[in-house]
Amino acid sequence: MSGWLRIVGLGPGCDGLITPEAQATVAGATDIVGYIPYVARVPDRPGLVKHASDNRVELDRASHALDLAAEGRQVAVVSSGDPGVFAMAAAVFEAMEGRPDWQGLDVVVVPGISAMFAAAARAGAPLGHDFCAINLSDNLKPWDLIEKRLRLAAEADFAMAFYNPRSASRPEGFRRTLEVLREACGDDRLVIFARAVSTPAEHISTVKLSEATPEMADMRTVVIxxxxxxxxxxxWVYTPRMA
Amino acid sequence: MSGWLRIVGLGPGCDGLITPEAQATVAGATDIVGYIPYVARVPDRPGLVKHASDNRVELDRASHALDLAAEGRQVAVVSSGDPGVFAMAAAVFEAMEGRPDWQGLDVVVVPGISAMFAAAARAGAPLGHDFCAINLSDNLKPWDLIEKRLRLAAEADFAMAFYNPRSASRPEGFRRTLEVLREACGDDRLVIFARAVSTPAEHISTVKLSEATPEMADMRTVVIxxxxxxxxxxxWVYTPRMA
Structure with missing residues (x-):
């Protein structure tokens, strides 16, 4: 059998939100590649090889997966949520640059239920009209660009979904984000903190911007x-269709 | 049994992208409510009552569904894609306003694979970094607001996904959208037209803005x-993670 690569979204956490296509793709793979907790979501079976790696090594992980597929393995790179949203799909295509041999591989992106839409569903329909999604991590872009996007998004009156709002190594960014938003949107704007949606640790809370504190978010939280x-x-919290 | 309402996303079209949760919810309903082609996607079975209605009557449809749930029926309101993204969830919550009796009903939003993420997956990872989603229909908002959002989104350098780009009754808006984008983003910006993703009629094409024409889109097209x-x-087409 010839090799292939599938970039698969496992959804936000519960089995009920994994699509049949994602389920079948993972079941047909010889190798599972991904961040440790996502690889752990795939059940062990005889012959299945799991390659779990730590956070922040996305490009190495993508290259490893492409190498395995080029060798003839059937490889599923797994992401939580949707693989095209601040996840592994972009890293795989980035790893292909300058490697024409990899660009001809049999590659398919298998979408998943994104964390942002699962979070929105739990709260009601806060993304029910025009919205944007911003990755608040400044690992790969300057903080100034994040702040510029926040201000323009507020001016456009988008609802906003934030990924990676806060980590131990970046405690300041989300505090600053809340300050920028209070300036731009006022104290009464609604903010939803959705942590670990669809898992046993799920916690959803809605507050006004004036009540929001940095500690309400961590790396497992999507903020809307x-x-x-x-x-x-x-x-419920919702955004009307005429807005 | 007491009544309930579920607002269910059926995904973009193929059965492989309907989640088990959505599948089970529809299977457990006594009544299916929705736009004609989406209701048609639910298989008939003895005892199941289908209430199919035409486009543009979302608020009436939502009120009807809430009425049925209040009468004790188990009601699934079905949307294509994700129900929280330019679909029925916002309409249901809007219909609840001023009706405290409906606000206590057992309501759950069941997310689905959105058309925008299914389209992005087929093309590669064009929404792999910060992005926005804009409904280009001016049925419920003034065109000036759409144009303002397009310009601010371009200034923020978001990737953009457009829903409802063009219909027979609104032929001009998308032509104007392309003009605004050419001014703001230049001729070389990549544009993806993704029509009827995951159905037999699927068609994906990627062109430069200079080559994009209004006729490339219709109501079944998501434009990225x-x-x-x-x-x-x-x-493939992708947006790198450092952007």
Missing amino acids: VGSSRTRRVGP | VGSSRTRRVGP
Whole structure:
């Protein structure tokens, strides 16, 4: 059999949100490649080789997966959520640059339920109208660019979803994010903290910007900030369609 | 049994992209409510009542579904893609406003694979870094607001995904959108037209902005415009993670 590479989204955490296509792809692979906790979500079986690696080595991991596929293995690179959203798909295509031999491989991206849409569903429909998604990690881009995007997104009155809001090594960025948003959007804007959605550790809370503190977020949290129209109805938060 | 309402995403079209949770929810419903082609995707079975309605009556449809749930029916409102993205979830919460009796109903939003992420997966990873999603229909918002968002999104250097780019009743908006983008982003910016993703009618094409014409899009097309960093590698289009 010839080699292939599939870049697979496992969804936010629970089995009920893994698509049949993702399930079948993982079941047909000889090798699973990914970040340790995501590889751990794939059940062991005879003959399956798992290659789990630590965070922040995405490009090495992508190259390793492409190498395995080029050798004739059937390789599934697994991501949480959707692989095209701040996850492994971009890293795999980046690793292909300058390697024409890898560009002809049989590669398919298998979408998954993204953390942002799973979080939005739990809260109601806060992303029910125009919105943007911003990765708040400044590992790979300057903080100034993040701040510029926050200000322009507020001016455009987008609802916003933030990935990687805060980590132990970057404690300051999210504090600054909240300051910028309070300046640009005012104290009453609604903010949803959605942690570990669809897992046993799930925790969702909605507060006003004036009540939001940096400690409410960690690396397992997706943060959603409403537009100026976003509001509560009963226990729900939603953004109306005319906005 | 007491009534409930589930707002369910059926994914972009193929069965392999419907989650087990969505599948089980639809299978457990007494009533299916939705736009005609989406209701048609649910198989008939004895006892199942289907309520299919035409486009542009979202609020009436939502009220009808809430009424049925309040009467004790188990109701699934079905959307294509994800129900929280320019779809029925926002309409249901909007219909709840001013109706405290409906706000206490047992309601759950069941996420689905969105058209934008399914489209991105087919093309590679064009939404692999910060991005926004804009509904180009001016049925419910003024065109000036759409144009303002397009210009700010370009200034923020977001990749962009457009829903409802063009319909028979709104032929001009998408032509104007392409003009605004050419002004703001230049001729070489990559544009992906993704029509009917994951169905037998699927068609994906990638062109430069200078080559894009309004006729390339219709109501079944998701349009993705890259950021300044978005590029081709082999047959793929992706946005690098450092952008």
